[in-house]
Every structure is written in structure tokens, then in C-alpha cells.
Amino acid sequence: MNVPSCHSPLAWDTLLEYWLGELEPEAEARTEEHYLGCAGCSGRLEQLAALAREVRAVARTSGVNMVINDQFVRRLAESGLQVREYRLPLNGSVNCTVAPEDDVVVARLEAPLEGVKRVDMLYVDSDGRPQMRQEDIPFVADSGGVVFSPGIDALRALPATTLRVRLLAVEDNGERTLGEYRFNHTPSPS
Amino acid sequence: MCRRAEYAADMSFPEPASPPDDAALAQRVGQAVPATDPEAEAELCRRLAPRVRLYGLRHLGNEAAAADLMQQVMLLMIERLRAGALREPERLASFVFGICRMVVLDLRRGHARRERLLETYGEALLPPEAPPPNPDHKRLAHCLEALPERERTVLLLTFYDDMPAETLARELDLSPANVRVIRHRGLARLRGCVTGESR
Numbered sequence: 001m002n003v004p005s006c007h008s009p010l011a012w013d014t015l016l017e018y019w020l021g022e023l024e025p026e027a028e029a030r031t032e033e034h035y036l037g038c039a040g041c042s043g044r045l046e047q048l049a050a051l052a053r054e055v056r057a058v059a060r061t062s063g064v065n066m067v068i069n070d071q072f073v074r075r076l077a078e079s080g081l082q083v084r085e086y087r088l089p090l091n092g093s094v095n096c097t098v099a100p101e102d103d104v105v106v107a108r109l110e111a112p113l114e115g116v117k118r119v120d121m122l123y124v125d126s127d128g129r130p131q132m133r134q135e136d137i138p139f140v141a142d143s144g145g146v147v148f149s150p151g152i153d154a155l156r157a158l159p160a161t162t163l164r165v166r167l168l169a170v171e172d173n174g175e176r177t178l179g180e181y182r183f184n185h186t187p188s189p190s
Numbered sequence: 191m192c193r194r195a196e197y198a199a200d201m202s203f204p205e206p207a208s209p210p211d212d213a214a215l216a217q218r219v220g221q222a223v224p225a226t227d228p229e230a231e232a233e234l235c236r237r238l239a240p241r242v243r244l245y246g247l248r249h250l251g252n253e254a255a256a257a258d259l260m261q262q263v264m265l266l267m268i269e270r271l272r273a274g275a276l277r278e279p280e281r282l283a284s285f286v287f288g289i290c291r292m293v294v295l296d297l298r299r300g301h302a303r304r305e306r307l308l309e310t311y312g313e314a315l316l317p318p319e320a321p322p323p324n325p326d327h328k329r330l331a332h333c334l335e336a337l338p339e340r341e342r343t344v345l346l347l348t349f350y351d352d353m354p355a356e357t358l359a360r361e362l363d364l365s366p367a368n369v370r371v372i373r374h375r376g377l378a379r380l381r382g383c384v385t386g387e388s389r
Contacts, residue, residue: 012381013374019248020354029287035241036290037212037283042241049247051380054330055349063331067343071361075351137339140363151335 006040015045019052062104062152067137069147073106093182098155100188105155109167110145111179116169119146124164160186212237213279219271235264238286245290255297262293325384333383341376348373
């Protein structure tokens, strides 16, 4: 059986603000009373909740490349995930792998970010050819580095190889290298 | 009576049609006394249980507690409708909202009406417990991967902990307004990609 559609649908932003607990108590109560009586808006709220649930699942299974932060890495670990973490000094290198029991692999690249407005991350293959560029990644200037987590399936599929990552400051008059990092990757024995 | 039923499996909007509205169903339940109107009761539960579950997820934070809330609210709603407690059927949403608030308070205090209600009405009154299916995992991962970096990061960090803009803004050294703008764009793009509307 179908149900009547909504004549004054709640905006997606309102639904999201409600879901995240950002609304004032009166607005929250109005929103709840509305969707409890509205098939259309409760359906859209369900879509939002399902998206949130699935985004969380993607993060927990390390299903995508993620530029994240130290707090998020801590929360992943606190939630019981096995987090393998590598810290690379400026222009440093590391011998790395991914073990079967790892849920997430994280690399922290130290870099001088003070005064930098935009950072791009460039992946370079062992021959020095650019492979992929992630533009305008989020960073906190006084954190002294960038934290990223590659998708774990792609990582597990890698043969023994050396990968290079370059952090670039993008400025009005061009770009400059902030640091370059080398990952000497070995597949897990199993 | 509320029977166990499957949720609608898709993520689409309900199609406009002209079935009885919620108020008319509530009125039928109230007017059937001393008999019952199982069809109206079942349809009301089918419509309202998923909405109450969302209320439970938002306020209680987990599926099990939301399922408990959903069951108790549906049972109380039917009990009260049968008792004629809803004088203005068009105010059904407010009526259910009031029950939700009361049951959440009860659940937080650790009081359980569930056993008494189950004893009275039995398992047949329970609404469905299973949450609706998630969007396709691989497709969502693909859509997330396709987002600009900032949007992906903001959505991942937002939804991992249902984190409000103010908190996330502090973590990312952005203004809350900036987080909301990035979030708004990212969510629109992600929804468009998942539903195929942006292709």
C-alpha cells in the first residue's frame, strides 16, 4: 500500500543537522514530529542514516584512500581495529607491509606546513613518473604533517615495490615540494 | 495487529497515491473497539515502525535499543488507540512523538514496559526488527573515492562518529560554516553518485 507524499519536505541539510544533533531543541522537536508523520521525509532520513552507516563501514574496512587526522586514527584504534601506523620524517623512507590481521594502514608524513594554503599529494612510481594526484587535501597547518590511509585491498594487491609520495605546496606563483617520502613495500608472507 | 513484515528494500521515494492516510487508519483502530481492525493496525505499524526506529537510532545510538523502542512504541500506540486515547486523529504524529519521548525516558531509566506489553499482546504484535538494507558497499566506496579530497575526508569523519560541524571544524582547523559547505556539497555529490542521478 502506498502512502501520501509530503507537501513540505524537510531539506537534506535539516535532516543531516538533525541526525548529527546540531539542531536547537525546538527545531529538533519540530523535525521529529514532522517525520514521524511523514513517509517522504522519514524515507529520506532513512536514506541518510543508511548512507552514514555505509560510510562508517567503508572507513572501518579501509575501503578507500583517506586523508585523515591523528584523532581519527586514535578513534579507529579505540574501536578495536588493528591499525598499522608508519611515521615518516621529512623526506624519509620506511620499509612497510600489510599483515593479514591489519584492518587499516596509516602513514604520517612530517612536513613544514606553516603558512601553506593548499597541499597536493602526488604519487610517483619507482621510475619517477607521476601516477596520481590528490588535490587540495585537508591538513592542519600546525600539526606538522599529513596523515593518510590507502585503501587496504589495493595495498594487499601490491607486489614488492617502492612507492614515492610527494607533498606539494600550491601557491599563487606555482608549486614547491614540501617533502618526498619513500615506501619500500613488501607483501605479507602469507 | 502489527505483523512481522519486510521493509521496503529500495532507497527511492514513495510514489504518490491515494490510500487512507495515517489519521484515517488511526481512526479505524479507535472506532473498531470492542472488536479490532487488524488490517488498519498492521498498516499503521508498517508505516510508523521504521520512523520510530529512526527516532530511536538518533536518541539511543544503536540498533538494538532502537528496535526495543520501536517495539514498545508500536505496542503502546495500538493499546492507546484501541483505548480511544487519540481524540484528534490528525494529531497522530504528535501522539506518537509523545509516546517516543516517554519510552526513551523509560529506556534510559532502565524501566521496561516490554515484558508487560508482550505478555498482553504476544509476539504477533511485534513490528519488524531488521533494519533496511544498506546501499551497495562497492558502489558507495567507488562514489566516495570519486569525491574531492576535502569532501571525502569531511564525510568520512562526520559519519564515522556522527560528528557535528563544530567538533569537526576544530579537528580540521576550518570554520564550522566551511565544514557545513563542504559537507553539503559532498553529501549531494555522494547521493547523486549512489542513486545514479549525477551520471
